Amino acid sequence: MSQTTEQVQEYIQQRYKAGFYTDIDEDRVPAGLNEEIIAMISAKKNEPEWLLEWRLKAFQQWKKMVGPNWAHLKLPPIDFQKIHYYAAPKQENRPKSLDEVDPKLLETFDKLGVPLHERERLAGVAVDAVFDSVSVGTTFQKELKEAGVIFCSFSEAVQEYPDLVREYLGSVVPHTDNYFAALNSAVFTDGSFVYIPKDTRCPMELSTYFRINARDTGQFERTLIVAEPGSHVSYLEGCTAPMRDENQLHAAVVELVAKERAHIKYSTVQNWYPGDENGKGGIYNFVTKRGDCREDDSRITWTQVETGSAITWKYPSCILRGDRSSGEFYSVALTRNYQQADTGTKMIHLGKNTTSKIIAKGISAGHSNNSYRGLVRMAPRAESARNYTQCDSLLIGKQCGAHTFPYIESFNPTAKVEHEATTSRIGEDQLFYCRSRGLGEEDAVALIVDGFCKEVFKELPMEFAVEAKALLEISLEGAVG
Amino acid sequence: MLRINNLHVSIDGKEILKGLNLEIGAGELHAIMGPNGSGKSTLGYVMAGREGYDITEGSIEFEGKDLNDMEPEDRAAAGLFLAFQYPVEIPGVNNAYFLRSALNAQKKARGEEEVDSMTFLKTVRESLGQLKMDDTLLKRAVNEGFSGGEKKRNEIVQMAILQPKLAVLDETDSGLDIDALKLVAEGINRLRNPERSFMVITHYQRLLEHLTPDHVHVLSGGRIIESGGKELAERLEREGYSYLQAEAAEA
Ligand SMILES: Nc1ncnc2c1ncn2[C@@H]1O[C@H](COP(=O)(O)OP(=O)(O)O)[C@@H](O)[C@H]1O
Numbered sequence: 148m149s150q151t152t153e154q155v156q157e158y159i160q161q162r163y164k165a166g167f168y169t170d171i172d173e174d175r176v177p178a179g180l181n182e183e184i185i186a187m188i189s190a191k192k193n194e195p196e197w198l199l200e201w202r203l204k205a206f207q208q209w210k211k212m213v214g215p216n217w218a219h220l221k222l223p224p225i226d227f228q229k230i231h232y233y234a235a236p237k238q239e240n241r242p243k244s245l246d247e248v249d250p251k252l253l254e255t256f257d258k259l260g261v262p263l264h265e266r267e268r269l270a271g272v273a274v275d276a277v278f279d280s281v282s283v284g285t286t287f288q289k290e291l292k293e294a295g296v297i298f299c300s301f302s303e304a305v306q307e308y309p310d311l312v313r314e315y316l317g318s319v320v321p322h323t324d325n326y327f328a329a330l331n332s333a334v335f336t337d338g339s340f341v342y343i344p345k346d347t348r349c350p351m352e353l354s355t356y357f358r359i360n361a362r363d364t365g366q367f368e369r370t371l372i373v374a375e376p377g378s379h380v381s382y383l384e385g386c387t388a389p390m391r392d393e394n395q396l397h398a399a400v401v402e403l404v405a406k407e408r409a410h411i412k413y414s415t416v417q418n419w420y421p422g423d424e425n426g427k428g429g430i431y432n433f434v435t436k437r438g439d440c441r442e443d444d445s446r447i448t449w450t451q452v453e454t455g456s457a458i459t460w461k462y463p464s465c466i467l468r469g470d471r472s473s474g475e476f477y478s479v480a481l482t483r484n485y486q487q488a489d490t491g492t493k494m495i496h497l498g499k500n501t502t503s504k505i506i507a508k509g510i511s512a513g514h515s516n517n518s519y520r521g522l523v524r525m526a527p528r529a530e531s532a533r534n535y536t537q538c539d540s541l542l543i544g545k546q547c548g549a550h551t552f553p554y555i556e557s558f559n560p561t562a563k564v565e566h567e568a569t570t571s572r573i574g575e576d577q578l579f580y581c582r583s584r585g586l587g588e589e590d591a592v593a594l595i596v597d598g599f600c601k602e603v604f605k606e607l608p609m610e611f612a613v614e615a616k617a618l619l620e621i622s623l624e625g626a627v628g
Numbered sequence: 629m630l631r632i633n634n635l636h637v638s639i640d641g642k643e644i645l646k647g648l649n650l651e652i653g654a655g656e657l658h659a660i661m662g663p664n665g666s667g668k669s670t671l672g673y674v675m676a677g678r679e680g681y682d683i684t685e686g687s688i689e690f691e692g693k694d695l696n697d698m699e700p701e702d703r704a705a706a707g708l709f710l711a712f713q714y715p716v717e718i719p720g721v722n723n724a725y726f727l728r729s730a731l732n733a734q735k736k737a738r739g740e741e742e743v744d745s746m747t748f749l750k751t752v753r754e755s756l757g758q759l760k761m762d763d764t765l766l767k768r769a770v771n772e773g774f775s776g777g778e779k780k781r782n783e784i785v786q787m788a789i790l791q792p793k794l795a796v797l798d799e800t801d802s803g804l805d806i807d808a809l810k811l812v813a814e815g816i817n818r819l820r821n822p823e824r825s826f827m828v829i830t831h832y833q834r835l836l837e838h839l840t841p842d843h844v845h846v847l848s849g850g851r852i853i854e855s856g857g858k859e860l861a862e863r864l865e866r867e868g869y870s871y872l873q874a875e876a877a878e879a
């Protein structure tokens with residue numbers, strides 16, 4: 148049976164619902180990467196001198212670095228001179244409130260399920276919406292301010308709270324950290340800034356939605372979260388991009404600072420365009436995420452559900468500096484078609500009695516490759532530190548691969564590291580059992596996969612757990628048989 | 629209800645069932661007995677539609693429909709139920725959620741209205757109580773960490789909820805103590821009615837004592853070699869299968 152291109156297109160659209168493009172006039176800098184371009188970006192954002200200098204230092208550093216060469220990722224060379232490093236919807240003046248935002252942009256976020264206007268916005272979740280290189284608006288800002296919480300775009304933070312930004316920017320991920328972190332430091336455009344004052348429990352979920360729209364661009368956002376002693380915050384990020392045949396680059400940096408007794412919960416539902424079933428197109432997702440448990444009894448929890456991107460390279464990490472501080476990493480990474488994911492975490496135990504827990508679930512289908520790579524380091528001072536790691540891989544079909552690379556470095560004899568790993572193929576017996584009870588094949592697969600991911604999903608805030616589950620189901624359609 | 633005609637089934641090219649004939653009418657309970665490896669589970673699996681069990685000759689008709697043309701889930705929706713000899717564990721999947729999804733999938737396929745969670749929970753709790761199973765089993769993952777006996781009783785709970793027209797029970801009595809065996813037998817008897825049929829696969833006479841089968845068949849070497857009433861089961865208990873197999877070999 149032959150299908151029209153339109154039907155096929157429609158079918159693919161159903162699979163990747165966020166694949167549309169918003170036709171909007173954009174203001175962009177010329178393609179290319181040099182000092183002039185960086186100065187242009189900095190000028191557009193009206194940045195102080197010190198920040199431009201910081202960017203240029205990072206750029207000098209980046210030029211000296213070479214791109215990573217990973218054993219388990221096939222990465223075609225990227226032409227950094229072809230990318231436009233800044234693209235933003237044209238507007239006369241920066242909108243002062245959401246009412247002044249271009250309706251086309253509001254409509255875009257509506258369509259993505261993140262309504263921004265007052266009437267329809269999600270209750271209990273404040274949203275910062277980033278479109279290409281700029282934030283188009285942040286909801287509930289007033290309510291948050293009353294609680295003393297700062298939640299705004301990074302650009303706004305640079306203008307309104309320059310001292311805070313200057314104090315913490317690069318304090319967790321230095322501009323020299325790695326190739327993509329250095330690149331990000333040179334050209335970053337927008338992202339979110341969060342500050343939770345002492346002994347404050349953030350009254351609602353904070354969330355940032357990242358949308359890549361423009362062609363031939365990349366997204367280089369930066370997020371910085373500072374939690375003062377005794378504070379608590381739960382933050383979520385989501386992201387999508389149009390379907391295109393060309394690959395697009397996303398290189399973000401996220402820095403978290405948790406002070407004494409503070410708890411930062413950072414969750415991600417990553418749904419960048421993964422490319423088509425032949426491996427054409429998709430986002431290259433190279434992200435540096437790191438949390439610093441800077442003081443005693445602090446805690447950082449990373450939860451991620453990764454279903455999108457052609458290539459994912461990402462290791463949300465915790466530096467457990469304070470005594471008794473703890474880090475957690477819960478991850479579900481699903482790859483299908485020709486997607487490649489190399490993801491995991493690093494738990495660096497520096498303080499005494501620090502604890503970390505890693506639960507990583509990898510699901511591979513089609514011709515995809517899914518690797519867990521994790522480092523647990525027990526420093527000499529990490530008296531009685533503990534780590535527990537569990538990595539499970541689930542294979543759907545026969546052409547996919549799953550790999551586990553645990554690195555353990557222990558320099559303290561009292562520290563304890565536990566590691567468990569399993570790999571299983573989705574059981575024919577499980578499928579048959581479900582089907583013999585009346586469940587269709589795809590529902591059965593979704594059910595089994597959902598069960599496999601249970602320990603991770605329960606860490607997500609409710610609404611997002613539902614979304615993550617639905618996303619996995621859509622991603623798995625047609626993966627068996 | 630069920631008509632199996634000269635059924636030949638192969639697994640990986642190896643013939644396991646070799647010309648099996650069997651008819652089960654509405655409301656009847658048939659017992660299938662036979663030595664290990666004679667093909668009893670194979671019969672259950674092929675009826676439920678397991679992959680790799682190829683019908684090379686003959687047919688299975690269920691309510692006039694050829695089962696070979698139907699997917700496993702369609703057979704379930706049409707009213708066929710198999711209680712597994714070895715129930716499968718599904719880690720992380722809530723037992724109650726699993727059963728309700730299955731029930732609603734069947735109802736949807738039949739064009740019936742789905743059940744709401746309140747009504748569902750009420751009926752499941754009732755079934756659990758009847759089988760003396762703890763409510764907490766509902767919150768646990770499907771069969772995960774269940775004892776052997778709990779797994780078997782869980783199959784009976786599923787049957788009670790799904791209300792099939794024909795239930796195939798594959799050694800549901802194996803590994804049960806006397807009390808659990810009684811509960812399972814009661815569970816089956818509760819469901820007996822003039823429309824519903826059962827195929828009870830068992831090694832032992834003791835389950836049949838509680839069930840009073842209408843017919844007893846002996847499966848050996850991929851064929852039914854003897855059929856009779858419940859007195860056949862009693863004789864097998866006394867004398868073993870060897871006398872029948874000797875007769876069959878002579879024939
Ligand atoms: N997956 C399989 N592949 C090959 N042979 C099988 C398979 N499953 C069962 N058999 C064989 O089929 C025969 C019948 O098995 P089974 O139906 O389980 O017997 P029973 O349930 O009566 O003990 C046995 O000889 C067994 O070894």
Ligand SMILES: [Mg+2]
Pocket residue numbers: 668669670713798799
């Ligand atoms: Mg058997």
